[in-house]
Amino acid sequence: MNKQIAVYCRVSSKTQDTASQKPDLERWINAFAPNAPVKWYEDQFSGRTMDRPGWSRLMQDIDAGRIDRIVVWRLDRLGRTARGLTALFDELPRRGIGLVSVKDGLDFDTAAGRLMANVLASVAQYETEIRAERVRAGQQKARKRGKxxxxxxxxxxxxxxxxxxxxxxxxxxxxxxxxxxxxxxxxxxxxxxxxxxxxxxx
CATH class of the missing domain: 1.10.10 (Arc Repressor Mutant, subunit A)
Structure with missing residues (x-):
């Protein structure tokens, strides 16, 4: 079977689009995989869950043995929970699937890349929790003011x-x-x- 490169794009809501991510991803493809078959997957969905339509289709293709490598614009496009990302990082090498994060300069083919991926997953989780705390604090303050x-x-x-x-x-x-x-x-x-x-x- 001729395996494909999976390019995955994600934004958090239906009011956003993935246009800003695509130029960098296309440049990577042209530079490093100009002749490889490529399939694009997209989601307009929160990164706090791995249960997303586009990601589910990608995982189905992985299960079918169609995917050789996953390319993302930035690691947090895969998700923003440390648990979901670290489970994914454990699974991909076992399946012989590479992972590239273009903006992070990260390649799963190297030990340094795998280490950095786990560090960035923890950072993404931390940022999500801090942002959620800010949202709750701001809303609570507004309610106390009667606003x-x-x-x-x-x-x-x-x-x-x-x-x-x-x-x-x-x-x-x-x-x-x-x-x-x-x-x-x-x-x-x-x-x-x-x-x-x-x-x-x-």
Missing amino acids: TWGGSEPGRLLFLSSDQVETILHLHDQGKPKAAIARACGVSRPTVYRILCQNDAP
């Missing part, structure tokens, strides 16, 4: 999910402009400013 958040139109309240709040904070941490964050999350700029203020984000 509600959201509202893209006067007189209309928009209640955001914890995933949306987490995405706003994550994009802000990455230095994205407020207008870009608003477009990505499907909310107004005042909503973005309000969420950042409630979560003490500078």
Whole structure:
């Protein structure tokens, strides 16, 4: 069987897309695997679970012996729980499947790459937990003040999910402009400013 390279892209919500990840992934393919068969898998789903439609299809192809290597834009695109990632890192070598994270400069074919992957998995878990704590603290503070958040139109309240709040904070941490964050999350700029203020984000 002619095995394929699996390219996996993920964003956290349906209001985002994977367009920003694809140029780097395509450059990697052109540089390191120009003649290899490639199959793309995509998810618009939270990284806090490994149970995602695109990832499930990829795992089915792995089980069928069709995949030789997985390529991702960044390691946290695979997931953001240390348990799920470390289980995956144990499983892939046993199946003879390589893993490349383009932005992290990580290749599972080396011992250093495997070590760094586990370190980054722990960091991703830590960042997720810290962000969740910030969200809860900000919401609690807002409730004590008797405030509600959201509202893209006067007189209309928009209640955001914890995933949306987490995405706003994550994009802000990455230095994205407020207008870009608003477009990505499907909310107004005042909503973005309000969420950042409630979560003490500078």
